[in-house]
Amino acid sequence: MDKKTSECQVIVxxxxxxxxGKTTTVANVSTALARMGYRVVxxxxxxxxxxxxxxxxxxxxxxxxxVQVIEGECTLRQALVKDKRFPELYLxxxxxxxxxxxxxxxxxxxxxxxxxxxxxxxxxDCPAGIEQGFRNxxxxxxRALVVTNPEVSAVRDADRIIGMLESAGFQDIKLIVNxxxxxxxxxxxxxxxxxxxxxxxxxxxxxxxxxxxxVVSTNRGEPIILNNRSTAALAFNNxxxxxxxxxxxxxxxxxxxxxxxLKGLGRNLFSTx
Numbered sequence: 001m002d003k004k005t006s007e008c009q010v011i012v013x014x015x016x017x018x019x020x021g022k023t024t025t026v027a028n029v030s031t032a033l034a035r036m037g038y039r040v041v042x043x044x045x046x047x048x049x050x051x052x053x054x055x056x057x058x059x060x061x062x063x064x065x066x067v068q069v070i071e072g073e074c075t076l077r078q079a080l081v082k083d084k085r086f087p088e089l090y091l092x093x094x095x096x097x098x099x100x101x102x103x104x105x106x107x108x109x110x111x112x113x114x115x116x117x118x119x120x121x122x123x124x125d126c127p128a129g130i131e132q133g134f135r136n137x138x139x140x141x142x143r144a145l146v147v148t149n150p151e152v153s154a155v156r157d158a159d160r161i162i163g164m165l166e167s168a169g170f171q172d173i174k175l176i177v178n179x180x181x182x183x184x185x186x187x188x189x190x191x192x193x194x195x196x197x198x199x200x201x202x203x204x205x206x207x208x209x210x211x212x213x214x215v216v217s218t219n220r221g222e223p224i225i226l227n228n229r230s231t232a233a234l235a236f237n238n239x240x241x242x243x244x245x246x247x248x249x250x251x252x253x254x255x256x257x258x259x260x261x262l263k264g265l266g267r268n269l270f271s272t273x
Contacts, residue, residue, distance in 0.1 A: 004038050008116040011123050011243070012141035014165075015148060016157030018128035021178040021208070022147045024218060025236070026125045027055045031223040032240035034089035038120040041080065041090040043111070045137045046127040047103065050094035057221025058083060058091050067095040070107050076114055090119075101132050105139030112140035121243075130164060138165065143172040145205065149179050150191040159200055174205035176239065181210045182251075193250075206239035207251055208232050 013029075015022045026042055034040045043066065044052040053059040064079035069092070076092075083089040092111075095102075108124075115122050126137035138144065144165050148158035158175075165173050177196055184190035197204060211232035217224040225233045238248045 003118070003120050005120040008119050009121050009143060009243075010112050010116070010141045011121060011143045011145060012126050012137050013123060013145045013147060014126035014134065014137065014161055015128065015146065015154070016130065016161040017148075017154045020147050020149045020154050021214075022128075023052050023055055023125055024214060024224075025145070025147050025176060025178065025208075025239075026123050027052060028223045028225050028233075028236035029240050029243070030121070030123045031056075031083075031086055031089060032225050032237045033121055033243065034083070034086040035225070036240065036244070037088065038244075039088045039118065040121045040123065041092060041115055041119050042123045042125060043092045043108075044094035044125050045103075045108070045133060046125060047094050047098055047133065048096065049127065050096050052125050053081070053091060053093050054221060055218050056083065056091060056223070058093075059221070062091075062093045065093045065095040065098075066111070067098045067102055069111065070103055076111065103136055105136050108136050109140040130160070134161075134164070138168055138170075141170075143174070144170050145174050145176055146200075146202065147176045147178055148196070148200075150177055150185070150193075150196060152191070155191065155196060155199065162200060162202060173202045175200060175202050176206040176208065177204070178208045179210045180207060204250065205242050206235060208235040208239075209251075 013022055013026045030040045030042045044050050053062050058081050061081050064074040068074050069076050069079045079092060081091040112122055124137050127133035146158050146161055148154045181190055185192050209231045211230055213227055213230045214224050214232050224230050225236050227233050241248050
């Protein structure tokens with residue numbers, strides 16, 4: 001199938017903090033776009049700790065990895081793993097026995113330049129942290145999606161990452177709030193979307209509710225968006241639609257008092273960028 005967009009978008013998905021659902025977000029949003037007919041490739045840059053192939057259920061089909069492409073042991077086309085369930089979705093796997101210092105930002109740029117003519121979207125799964133892996137991941141990206149959970153430690157790390165993205169010249173940075181629990185927000189026991197937007201100061205592109213079925217789908221190597229009864233699936237599909245420019249309404253939650261209580265305690269939880 002031909003491309004649906006005139007220009008490929010390279011999107012880095014990052015978080016700062018590990019365990020917030022960044023890789024799950026990459027897997028599901030990319031799959032949603034592929035189901036919509038867009039040609040999509042996902043690049044796992046978590047060298048040494050790869051898991052994107054597991055979440056996509058493609059681990060048994062991986063032969064080559066990104067480091068082998070860079071070192072010339074195979075071609076890019078040989079390393080790309082095509083998802084038979086979604087013909088427009090491809091994976092460029094990370095290397096499990098190497099480390100992040102074995103590739104450079106310039107090499108990542110060159111790989112993305114090779115893929116731009118053939119794909120509508122390239123998603124880069126950024127490793128946690130702010131070291132070499134982060135610099136590699138953001139080097140070729142046109143846009144950034146920052147994933148966070150509505151908890152203070154994750155949001156503080158997201159704030160740091162946003163500051164670094166802005167320093168690197170990113171103009172298009174969007175926020176995804178993952179694993180939110182509306183009941184806790186309503187009772188004032190969890191940060192609200194309004195709190196997060198106030199302190200992170202970037203536009204929202206997705207809100208994903210806590211959903212137990214995500215764990216089940218991850219263990220099975222099946223994207224949650226295949227589950228029509230999942231609230232998380234609907235949220236990931238909506239994120240994909242917004243990425244393409246479609247206007248999709250966000251869920252609304254009652255204003256809570258969590259942040260006000262923290263301010264009353266005089267806690268300074270967010271660093272200055």
